[in-house]
Amino acid sequence: MRASPDTSLGQRVMARIDELARHTDEPGRLTRLYLSKAHRAAAEAVLSLMRAAGMTATIDAVGNVVGRLTGERPDAPTLIVGSHIDSVVDAGRFDGPLGVVCGIVAVEELTRRGISLPFALEVVAFGDEENVRFPTNLSTSYALAGRYNPAWLDGVDADGVMLRDALIAFGGDPAGIPALARRRGEVLGYLEVHIEQGPQLEAADRPVGIVTAINGITRARAFVAGEAGHAGTVPMAMRRDALAAAAEMISAIERIGAARADTVATVGVAEVLPGAVNVIPARVDFTLDLRAPDDAVRRALVAEVGRELQAIADRRGLSLAIEPFMDSPATPMDPKLMAVLEEAAATVSGPAPRLPSGAGHDAVAMATLAPAAMLFVRCKGGISHNPAESITESDAEVAVRVLIDAIERLAAKVAD
């Protein structure tokens, strides 16, 4: 066992997060898009950290940084710990890098303690989780899962640059992507540490939580059509006011979304036409975003919202059309891996709440390949995708300790 370092694990996580945050495509704020110069610089920084931690590491054909610590049994399936290092525009520094850095610091600590694992442990820094630059969907984790869609290579960014060309300029190899696919039996499981991006852990006063599922999402556009009229001359009882109807519908959506545990229902956009102070609105177009950790629950939610909205439209004599434009199934996390994380968390910091993930993650892609689980870390005010995104050093300490504990528990199970 090597000597204990001068700094705590939490301090080391925070310092490395800060190091990675220096790599940005835009001076003055953090923006690190897939295959950009800042992405390349961050990938090389991650590569150095991995190698310094004793891993063999490479940047793969699709731009992922993959570090590998060999295990004692060459035939044992590999445990993968990962998250992403790309970001949204004007991002915070924790969304993605936290999971990568926790994996690297865990390897450093396991090595320092002289612990060798029965299985190989890989830490992966995915490059395309935010899907901001190109019209893709978790392309870099789906590459490992063997589900890369070749059409993604033809996608272009806002400047007209094709993903294929950006990947070659980055140093990647479009032709090499298919070979990145792992076989199912080769992977023991996938663990991802990520900030919660919501306020539940803060409200529960707990540093970490166990993700039960990554919610499925239904999105739709609703079109409510009534009749315009003079705001002064049409009596209330004779109106077919599209906004009054939409208001009742939005209240119903809120009520239905709140009636079930773990479901959410949001109207984020509403446009009122014609939009004059003295004209009764003729039309309101609004969006629906309905999420649930279970697809049957989500379907029930969608059906109830549809029925309720139609009843409101019918009672008021207005027309309603609902056009779904997204139906993304839920990804349940693996119960055995969840239990391992839960036991580890209980040991390190006490009971960890179970909660669904409202946002998507690389775990969605990795769950198609192997059992997957996620550890959420409390973030201040639930804020993310924002420079104000933050976690505490002590929660970072908890996160990396839970990850190490979970890896050791999995090692013990494999060793048995």
Place this chain on the structure above:
Amino acid sequence: MRASPDTSLGQRVMARIDELARHTDEPGRLTRLYLSKAHRAAAEAVLSLMRAAGMTATIDAVGNVVGRLTGERPDAPTLIVGSHIDSVVDAGRFDGPLGVVCGIVAVEELTRRGISLPFALEVVAFGDEENVRFPTNLSTSYALAGRYNPAWLDGVDADGVMLRDALIAFGGDPAGIPALARRRGEVLGYLEVHIEQGPQLEAADRPVGIVTAINGITRARAFVAGEAGHAGTVPMAMRRDALAAAAEMISAIERIGAARADTVATVGVAEVLPGAVNVIPARVDFTLDLRAPDDAVRRALVAEVGRELQAIADRRGLSLAIEPFMDSPATPMDPKLMAVLEEAAATVSGPAPRLPSGAGHDAVAMATLAPAAMLFVRCKGGISHNPAESITESDAEVAVRVLIDAIERLAAKVAD
């Protein structure tokens, strides 16, 4: 008594409405703005009709067409019948011209029947009721009422033309406006026939109705501020959703507006920020338009809406600001003149409903000078300010007969 004409009074009204509708500033649709070429042409057409009906007629300093039929008693106060011949953009043909044409046809019919009145009867075609071109407020009827605001002359239209210059180009005389003011004792009363611009008479299956008051109006902007958040990660119970709050407020406004007889409450504009499908709205700005025929009722309405909205904001932990930007008092119609119109209507076509006017009219200005009353005529679907605006020939017949009967009743009272 002259021979009865070949056509009914209703046919004559409709034919003259059609004639006036030919005068437009825009080919293919009816737009006749104050002091435009089309306004001048329409004014000259009205002048000819008035002279043909036996009136002495002029276009006055502010652009009104004023026809006068002298009475038997030179000292008796004048009865004025009027409405306007300017229009909104892409207008219907009845809003305004109906009242002018009914006045002229009434004079024709009185003359045909050989009836002479004790008082002088004037028919006035006002020119600036819609207040579309210049930033004015019923400027031409306020000129007769002696309340012309000289600052209106400095107002400019969208092309930068000043009202003063437009009036001179039209053939008017800015310096002559003060002399247009009538003295209170010189005017017996003001009667205006106008389309309802709402659906109440149609719903009641009655051709005409008696206006009780021209509603007062309060307008305000409401600003609801909550907190933006990720539509997937913030649980329903932890949200401060500005749109969900605004929806509850809009429903409350609708309910409060409908709870009192003759009041209306409208939210015509609502803007949702930031406005993304997956972001909980942080802010909603909306407008309020509250109207009542009685100012005390309107103040109670405004207070109740304010209390209710604040309670919703408080309960949800959101901030609310309400900024009033218009407070226009109600104009009650004269009870005696209302009774005369009501008796006339009862004789011609049976009971006429009483109803408030939600829109403003020249009668608002004229009521500051003399007792005023209005007769509303049923219009199809309550539609106005629209090419689809229409009334039936038989309702036009009723309107002009009620006007004639009312004039005769007033003549009888004066003669007594």
